[in-house]
Amino acid sequence: MNTTPLPPLHRKGDVVWEMARTGDMKVPGRIYADSQMIDDLHEDQSLMQVHNVACLPGIVRYSMAMPDIHFGYGFPIGGVAAFRMDSGVVSPGGVGYDINCGVRLLGTSLTADDITGRVKGIVDQFFRDVPAGVGSAGAIAKLSRAEVGSILVKGAAWAVEHGYGRPADLAHTEAEGCLSGADPELISDRAFRRGLDQVGTLGSGNHFLELQVVEKIFAPEAATAFGLRQGQITLMVHCGSRGFGYQVCDDYLEVMEQAAHRYEITIPDRQLACAPLSSSEGKAYLSAMACAANYAWTNRQILTHLVERALMKTLSVSRDSLDLQLVYDVAHNIAKIERHEVDGETLTLCVHRKGATRAFGPDQSEVPADYRSVGQPVLIPGDMGTASYVCVGTQTAMEETFGSTCHGAGRVLSRAQALKRAKGRSIDRELKQHGIVARAQSRKTLAEEMPEAYKDVDSVVDVMHRAGVSLRVARLRPLGVVKG
Amino acid sequence: MNPCHETQREAGPQAAASPPRHWRNLEPETVYTELLHPADLFFEIHGRSFSELCEHALYALFHNIAELDSVMPRSTQTLQASASAPAEALRRLVAEALVLFDAEHFLAAGCQVDVSNTAPLTLTAVLWGEMFDPRRHELLSEIKAVTRHQLAADQEKTGRWRATILLDV
Numbered sequence: 001m002n003t004t005p006l007p008p009l010h011r012k013g014d015v016v017w018e019m020a021r022t023g024d025m026k027v028p029g030r031i032y033a034d035s036q037m038i039d040d041l042h043e044d045q046s047l048m049q050v051h052n053v054a055c056l057p058g059i060v061r062y063s064m065a066m067p068d069i070h071f072g073y074g075f076p077i078g079g080v081a082a083f084r085m086d087s088g089v090v091s092p093g094g095v096g097y098d099i100n101c102g103v104r105l106l107g108t109s110l111t112a113d114d115i116t117g118r119v120k121g122i123v124d125q126f127f128r129d130v131p132a133g134v135g136s137a138g139a140i141a142k143l144s145r146a147e148v149g150s151i152l153v154k155g156a157a158w159a160v161e162h163g164y165g166r167p168a169d170l171a172h173t174e175a176e177g178c179l180s181g182a183d184p185e186l187i188s189d190r191a192f193r194r195g196l197d198q199v200g201t202l203g204s205g206n207h208f209l210e211l212q213v214v215e216k217i218f219a220p221e222a223a224t225a226f227g228l229r230q231g232q233i234t235l236m237v238h239c240g241s242r243g244f245g246y247q248v249c250d251d252y253l254e255v256m257e258q259a260a261h262r263y264e265i266t267i268p269d270r271q272l273a274c275a276p277l278s279s280s281e282g283k284a285y286l287s288a289m290a291c292a293a294n295y296a297w298t299n300r301q302i303l304t305h306l307v308e309r310a311l312m313k314t315l316s317v318s319r320d321s322l323d324l325q326l327v328y329d330v331a332h333n334i335a336k337i338e339r340h341e342v343d344g345e346t347l348t349l350c351v352h353r354k355g356a357t358r359a360f361g362p363d364q365s366e367v368p369a370d371y372r373s374v375g376q377p378v379l380i381p382g383d384m385g386t387a388s389y390v391c392v393g394t395q396t397a398m399e400e401t402f403g404s405t406c407h408g409a410g411r412v413l414s415r416a417q418a419l420k421r422a423k424g425r426s427i428d429r430e431l432k433q434h435g436i437v438a439r440a441q442s443r444k445t446l447a448e449e450m451p452e453a454y455k456d457v458d459s460v461v462d463v464m465h466r467a468g469v470s471l472r473v474a475r476l477r478p479l480g481v482v483k484g
Numbered sequence: 485m486n487p488c489h490e491t492q493r494e495a496g497p498q499a500a501a502s503p504p505r506h507w508r509n510l511e512p513e514t515v516y517t518e519l520l521h522p523a524d525l526f527f528e529i530h531g532r533s534f535s536e537l538c539e540h541a542l543y544a545l546f547h548n549i550a551e552l553d554s555v556m557p558r559s560t561q562t563l564q565a566s567a568s569a570p571a572e573a574l575r576r577l578v579a580e581a582l583v584l585f586d587a588e589h590f591l592a593a594g595c596q597v598d599v600s601n602t603a604p605l606t607l608t609a610v611l612w613g614e615m616f617d618p619r620r621h622e623l624l625s626e627i628k629a630v631t632r633h634q635l636a637a638d639q640e641k642t643g644r645w646r647a648t649i650l651l652d653v
């Protein structure tokens with residue numbers, strides 16, 4: 001970490017702040033936050049990380065931070081940065097270890113009344129049928145290296161071809177569940193070894209499977225387009241590319257360190273290691289990252305199948321009567337090649353979203369045809385005791401944030417602080433008192449992920465709503481949660 | 485381009501003849517201290533020698549992956565890691581041990597690390613332990629990676645070694 005003093009912040013709007021361009025910064029910083037969040041941010045290093053990202057070559061317009069910004073490795077979590085293809089860079093630190101960590105929302109035909117008194121049974125069934133925690137093996141047979149190689153190239157379509165879900169699911173998945181350019185030859189043996197038996201597993205930490213009820217609708221037109229209605233039961237899956245993606249990131253941080261040296265790129269933080277997008281190293285990372293992104297989409301597609309099966313079993317209902325529909329699946333740790341208008345010119349850019357969600361507005365060809373008139377669904381998970389949100393992307397997002405918004409609540413307590421606060425308490429009993437059934441492989445995880453360890457998701461979503469970047473559509477209240 | 489640094493692994497399913505001291509006999513606070521970090525596991529690790537520092541770093545990793553009391557030294561695994569700087573060699577060794585757990589589900593209960601000072605610095609670790617058994621072992625945290633953030637390994641004036649290492653959770 002460098003010792004450069006933090007440039008001053010100037011308020012540019014209700015919830016928009018600009019970090020003045022100073023020293024080695026190529027562009028200014030832009031932070032979306034309310035006054036309280038800005039005060040809190042001065043206590044950690046994430047604003048300095050916004051500054052550091054602004055120093056990278058080829059960055060366009062701003063180094064941006066969403067209101068759920070917190071400290072990450074290299075880039076802050078909640079960071080967005082776009083780079084020119086000719087002069088810019090790509091950085092694994094701008095994507096994160098969990099490549100294509102993301103969220104998937106499933107709608108059902110059920111209402112809250114349909115599952116009164118059955119929530120515990122449903123959560124217990126999920127806990128049994130959906131491999132969740134550390135070291136858990138997949139619910140599908142261990143795959144061969146060739147089969148995993150096929151997943152890396154085909155993404156979620158591989159899962160559908162093998163009976164995990166429906167072809168229609170792909171249309172409601174970002175990038176239809178597959179990034180092109182994936183090349184398994186660029187994947188290390190370590191990554192393959194870590195990935196072989198983790199397809200179809202939820203993972204641990206902040207990953208979860210949640211049973212929810214649509215508590216409130218804010219935007220009826222968009223809610224109707226997304227198939228959401230008040231009182232409806234929904235399911236949310238939050239997970240990523242598991243050990244496979246972690247290893248891809250780790251492998252390429254090393255490649256990028258050497259590349260940054262070779263191409264004489266000055267980086268203020270070792271974890272900002274990067275390579276020119278036009279270099280062999282930059283292209284190799286994007287191909288390897290695409291493999292991990294495709295692994296993650298396959299993983300969430302298989303988990304959807306397991307969730308559907310568990311729900312049908314517990315409630316003794318048919319697939320047709322359950323009518324599980326994929327509302328949307330969106331990544332929040334990824335680098336994408338996209339076209340955006342900058343100062344009246346359409347540019348092809350590499351947009352890094354690390355702890356940030358794509359939020360494309362209406363009429364964008366990347367948005368599913370049946371949602372195109374309203375915009376892309378944006379899924380914002382909160383903590384397990386409060387709520388999650390469905391929002392919708394806007395034209396303002398296209399103009400201001402390269403079509404990006406926040407991704408969640410963001411931690412405020414360290415894991416150690418959370419464990420300290422949880423001492424002598426029963427987090428699952430506290431959640432039960434609020435009508436939420438929680439099951440976790442480890443009590444430690446439940447304590448670390450306690451609701452007060454996170455920022456208030458309502459405030460985070462409110463900032464982006466007030467900025468006009470992503471508008472509230474529905475608030476989802478948790479009824480049951482499975483943690484790894 | 486297939487990323488690969490200098491790390492090797494050998495498996496030995498055979499029972500180890502004389503495992504080193506079982507980690508259950510270690511007092512964690514004499515080996516490592518957890519430093520404040522907003523989201524992940526940040527450790528300061530100490531050792532009387534560089535090899536002991538590496539052993540303690542491996543202990544810190546496995547102590548956070550699982551409750552170690554029930555892990556028995558039934559077989560051995562050998563890991564090797566090389567780098568020109570001690571900190572990077574240490575990081576690679578711990579990272580390789582993480583892969584060993586994540587990919588092969590091997591939990592260690594003790595280890596011995598030998599240091600070869602010929603360039604590049606090469607660490608050879610023999611880990612005693614067994615395969616993860618969900619009926620007997622309690623897992624604690626899922627560790628994603630051994631980061632390079634604030635990575636350090638230095639010998640102090642007293643001759644003792646001190647390292648800082650950050651695990652992404």
